[in-house]
Amino acid sequence: YPNIVILLTPYRRCRYHLSEFNVSESRQIEIKEELYNYRHSSLRTTVERVFGLLKTRFPTLKNHVSYPISTQVKIVHATCVLHNFIINHNPNAEQFPSDDTNDSEVSEIINDDENTEQTQIRGSNNELREQITSTMWNDYVS
16 A cells, blocks of 8 residues: 555565564564564554454444445444443443344445545655654664
8 A cells, every 4th residue: 555644554675564573583673664664563463453353243344335434434433432331331241142134235325525535635644654653763762
């Protein structure tokens, strides 16, 4: 993926995957881009684990939907809030039983205005990524 305004990507041609850092003979992190990639990979792994948990608890998230991105974001936020509510009030709660409703019957078409807006938002995020990388590196070496 390109490094665009709404997405921070890892540096290319640098170690990225956690397994590349966890090998006992592996060299230590030597440059700031490797540190950024290591932390990016750790965060990505955590986010993927959380989405896996949410998909298990809320099976509707597994379905392909045609909602506008703004609605999809609200659905994810709502499921996170519900999940946290469940954990806070019943930490031993099991997954919700799946029902027989067909969520694929419910759909909403993404309008052209939203597609245009997403295209206009694109741009380079290289400066922000570099600022984050430098700050992390300075904290790491001091």
